[in-house]
Amino acid sequence: MSDPVIRIENLSFQWSAGLAPCLDIPHFEVQAGERIFLYGPSGSGKSTLLGLFGGVLLPQRGSLRLLGVELPQCSASERDRFRAGHVGFLFQQFNLIPYLSVLDNVLLPCRFSSRRRQRAIDSGRSLHDEALRLLDHLDIDTSLHHREATQLSVGQQQRVAAARALIGRPEIVIADEPTSALDADRQIAFLDLMMHESDAAGSTLVFVSHDRRLATAFDREIALPAINHAAVLEAAA
Numbered sequence: 001m002s003d004p005v006i007r008i009e010n011l012s013f014q015w016s017a018g019l020a021p022c023l024d025i026p027h028f029e030v031q032a033g034e035r036i037f038l039y040g041p042s043g044s045g046k047s048t049l050l051g052l053f054g055g056v057l058l059p060q061r062g063s064l065r066l067l068g069v070e071l072p073q074c075s076a077s078e079r080d081r082f083r084a085g086h087v088g089f090l091f092q093q094f095n096l097i098p099y100l101s102v103l104d105n106v107l108l109p110c111r112f113s114s115r116r117r118q119r120a121i122d123s124g125r126s127l128h129d130e131a132l133r134l135l136d137h138l139d140i141d142t143s144l145h146h147r148e149a150t151q152l153s154v155g156q157q158q159r160v161a162a163a164r165a166l167i168g169r170p171e172i173v174i175a176d177e178p179t180s181a182l183d184a185d186r187q188i189a190f191l192d193l194m195m196h197e198s199d200a201a202g203s204t205l206v207f208v209s210h211d212r213r214l215a216t217a218f219d220r221e222i223a224l225p226a227i228n229h230a231a232v233l234e235a236a237a
């Protein structure tokens with residue numbers, strides 16, 4: 001079997017020195033191509049864990065390996081490069097750049113990473129055409145492509161953010177409660193699209209939600225409190 005895409009050993013993270021650890025995870029692995037549904041109550045550390053996966057946060061202790069790279073041993077610029085090249089992030093609040101057009105928002109990861117740019121055009125399309133394909137697949141009409149991102153509805157912005165996370169086929173796609181602003185029907189449709197695109201790209205998907213009803217479409221569901229001993233201790237206190 002190939003090496004796990006994400007591997008955690010004896011990881012501990014605390015937000016500041018005086019506080020109890022927010023995360024204390026003895027062991028956690030995600031295999032290549034797996035689609036993981038990670039859930040847990042608000043405040044249980046889901047977004048914190050995703051920040052570690054993105055190399056934005058660093059654990060105080062333990063091992064955090066993504067695609068065989070030990071992130072805590074990398075410099076800040078190496079972690080930035082790693083994230084830009086290998087990880088597609090879809091945030092709860094989308095984090096689209098307000099003054100950029102829809103199209104430029106989608107193309108942004110390919111400006112930061114030559115690797116993502118190369119993988120986007122490996123499909124035989126131009127970069128521009130690959131962005132159009134993703135937007136079309138996510139049902140964003142061409143009439144919207146040159147509007148500023150914030151002129152779109154919440155549901156449209158969310159799909160633009162999904163296209164941005166998926167462009168250039170990053171090995172790891174991370175989604176932090178991206179469906180929380182949508183009604184039930186749109187949640188299902190959006191999930192289908194995410195699944196289809198990450199499957200086609202062979203990406204590993206880590207999808208976070210507090211809404212367990214969405215879990216059925218995934219390969220594996222994980223309750224964060226079940227792997228995070230810090231949360232268990234807090235709950236028992």
Ligand SMILES: Nc1ncnc2c1ncn2[C@@H]1O[C@H](COP(=O)(O)OP(=O)(O)O)[C@@H](O)[C@H]1O
Nearest residue numbers: 015016022040041042043044045046047048049
């Ligand atoms: N920037 C921060 N500084 C200090 N504490 C934080 C910060 N962000 C989150 N926390 C704390 O870490 C814990 C987990 O938060 P979070 O990872 O956002 O949970 P979730 O995403 O599951 O709702 C909470 O107790 C929260 O208050």
Ligand SMILES: [Mg+2]
Nearest residue numbers: 046047048176
């Ligand atoms: Mg969160």
